[in-house]
Amino acid sequence: GNSVTQMEGPVTLSEEAFLTINCTYTATGYPSLFWYVQYPGEGLQLLLKATKADDKGSNKGFEATYRKETTSFHLEKGSVQVSDSAVYFCALNSGNTPLVFGKGTRLSVIA
């Protein structure tokens, strides 16, 4: 079945540090890949997505590239801010199957 594995947290960084959160997946067919972000006390919201191999999703300074050869979709940001503190979820869907989520990675950015 489909599954997503993302790095365990929590991750603590200083402001302006470089961020990488690893995500790898197992899926049948040709999945679409997503990163969602959850700010404290809120629901999840889409951060970025990629629907085919080699696509790069980007939003708010975050980027992730769909790598079919390594079945990965790692999230990166060049310079994090305190406001980026949140929980980040990698997810995929394939065909008509419901979205499958990773366990989430909590990011804390300190000034």
Next chain:
Amino acid sequence: NAGVTQTPKFQVLKTGQSMTLQCAQDMNHNSMYWYRQDPGMGLRLIYYSASEGTTDKGEVPNGYNVSRLNKREFSLRLESAAPSQTSVYFCATVGLYSTGELFFGEGSRLTVL
């Protein structure tokens, strides 16, 4: 533009009590989902409804029932609440022609004593 609305936002129950979580969407989406979120477990799918009149079990359906009342509303019922059902519950929707992007409600925090 409300999007996806869940009620109630907070609820405390005693073991054995019943309750229903309500979800309504104004996005004209066909598919609706109920997830639960627990620390260290990510989001796990409880039930989903691909279209009005259909429902299917997800990963963790035991102890829950659902009703897709119409296109807008999808409710989740706990018939006899257990402490293991203490969690944050999220309703989500997706459009028919989307790439699978889910739109989430703000969540309902349920505590079972």
